[in-house]
Amino acid sequence: MLKSKLFWKIFASIWLSLVLTVAGVTVALIVHNQSRFEEASSVAQDPRSGFVNRIVAASIEAGGVAQLGRLLEHWPTNEYGPPLVVDERGQDLIGRAVSPEMLAQARDIVNDDSPRGARLAQSPQGQSYLVFRPGGDRTRGHGAPRIGPEAPATVLVAAFLASLLVSVLLARHLTAPISRLRDAFEALAAGRLDFRIGATMCERRDEIGELGGEFDKMAGRLEQLMAARDRLLHDVSHELRSPLARMQTAVGLAHQQPARIEGALERIGLEASRLDELVGELLTLARLESGKQTPGDEYIDLRELLASVVDDARFEASNSGRTIALADDLERDVVLHASGPLLHRAIENIIRNALQHTPAGCKVEVSLHAAASGRLRIVIRDHGPGIAEDQLPSVFEPFFRSSKSDATNARGFGLGLAIARRAIEAHGGSIVAENVAGGGGLRVVIELPAP
Numbered sequence: 001m002l003k004s005k006l007f008w009k010i011f012a013s014i015w016l017s018l019v020l021t022v023a024g025v026t027v028a029l030i031v032h033n034q035s036r037f038e039e040a041s042s043v044a045q046d047p048r049s050g051f052v053n054r055i056v057a058a059s060i061e062a063g064g065v066a067q068l069g070r071l072l073e074h075w076p077t078n079e080y081g082p083p084l085v086v087d088e089r090g091q092d093l094i095g096r097a098v099s100p101e102m103l104a105q106a107r108d109i110v111n112d113d114s115p116r117g118a119r120l121a122q123s124p125q126g127q128s129y130l131v132f133r134p135g136g137d138r139t140r141g142h143g144a145p146r147i148g149p150e151a152p153a154t155v156l157v158a159a160f161l162a163s164l165l166v167s168v169l170l171a172r173h174l175t176a177p178i179s180r181l182r183d184a185f186e187a188l189a190a191g192r193l194d195f196r197i198g199a200t201m202c203e204r205r206d207e208i209g210e211l212g213g214e215f216d217k218m219a220g221r222l223e224q225l226m227a228a229r230d231r232l233l234h235d236v237s238h239e240l241r242s243p244l245a246r247m248q249t250a251v252g253l254a255h256q257q258p259a260r261i262e263g264a265l266e267r268i269g270l271e272a273s274r275l276d277e278l279v280g281e282l283l284t285l286a287r288l289e290s291g292k293q294t295p296g297d298e299y300i301d302l303r304e305l306l307a308s309v310v311d312d313a314r315f316e317a318s319n320s321g322r323t324i325a326l327a328d329d330l331e332r333d334v335v336l337h338a339s340g341p342l343l344h345r346a347i348e349n350i351i352r353n354a355l356q357h358t359p360a361g362c363k364v365e366v367s368l369h370a371a372a373s374g375r376l377r378i379v380i381r382d383h384g385p386g387i388a389e390d391q392l393p394s395v396f397e398p399f400f401r402s403s404k405s406d407a408t409n410a411r412g413f414g415l416g417l418a419i420a421r422r423a424i425e426a427h428g429g430s431i432v433a434e435n436v437a438g439g440g441g442l443r444v445v446i447e448l449p450a451p
């Protein structure tokens with residue numbers, strides 16, 4: 001789960017929502033408190049300010065400016081300094097600055113007779129003084145924003161807006177490729193097997209992007225399978241048509257020339273045998289293609305099996321002037337958990353194909369050794385004309401015919417190598433064909449898992 005790229009995107013989205021919420025709340029509170037600070041009364045009206053104002057006013061009324069001076073001499077030296085004492089000219093007695101707005105507001109408060117606000121003091125000498133403290137905590141030297149009762153609502157609004165924004169972005173990020181996938185599946189269902197979505201999702205680096213890549217692989221594989229099916233049907237119909245045509249010809253000759261009915265029956269029997277062989281090959285190939293034909297639950301000695309196949313092929317090739325050489329450099333017996341008949345048939349098909357394309361007087365070379373990858377390698381080489389390089393990828397396809405094949409060598413149905421490849425792959429192995437450098441024939445390399 002922690003390795004999932006999509007998980008980290010969702011995780012990052014949640015954290016982004018939290019960060020945006022915290023940032024939104026912080027900004028909202030700062031702006032709110034700043035606006036409150038700026039819009040607050042220029043004259044303090046809290047109980048403490050009212051108490052201090054009354055003390056100063058009483059001092060002025062009792063002894064005038066002289067009494068106020070003695071009071072200020074003993075005023076505590078803390079951040080809560082003495083209030084402003086403004087005379088009739090609008091000037092503070094100890095020279096502090098007084099703005100016109102602050103003075104006008106203080107006079108309004110006096111007129112309202114607020115018990116907590118400014119006070120008007122009358123000295124024994126008859127002068128009037130306005131006593132008040134500046135608002136907005138200006139006398140304290142700090143005005144840090146404070147969280148008030150409106151903070152919970154601010155948090156809820158910020159959280160809602162942040163989560164809404166992140167949800168919209170995340171939903172768009174996730175649903176857009178899913179919509180493209182849906183369109184792709186609809187196109188595939190409509191038969192457009194060439195539809196691909198990799199170009200629109202290649203920039204993604206998460207599981208959805210990987211899903212798009214897997215869809216393209218699936219669509220490509222389906223397109224290949226459908227093309228192979230059409231090609232197979234075409235090839236099968238072509239292969240069936242020839243023996244059927246010969247059988248019809250034989251039947252026609254038998255009707256027209258009763259004296260040749262025995263030869264016609266022999267021809268019909270021969271063509272029926274070919275049809276039976278073709279159907280058997282097709283059934284084997286179909287079982288291997290579908291995965292129903294799996295390696296059997298038996299143990300076989302690969303060296304013994306290979307020697308048996310080579311001996312049989314050597315006997316069959318003895319009258320054609322071709323020979324087979326077997327080289328085995330393994331120092332131990334190799335016992336595989338495999339299907340003996342299936343593996344035997346795969347190797348036999350390749351060796352027979354090599355004999356078919358090797359000129360008379362030449363030999364087919366078969367070798368068994370350990371590959372550098374640790375797997376077992378079987379190499380079968382003929383000395384025939386080889387295969388055109390552009391046809392090598394198709395050599396293991398059903399009904400393949402090489403352009404270099406001699407018409408006299410064009411026997412069989414072209415299914416042997418196709419069956420061999422599927423049989424080897426069913427055992428977890430691999431098979432490739434390559435031309436030998438210098439025009440020295442074709443080499444087929446089989447690799448099987450070592451026991």
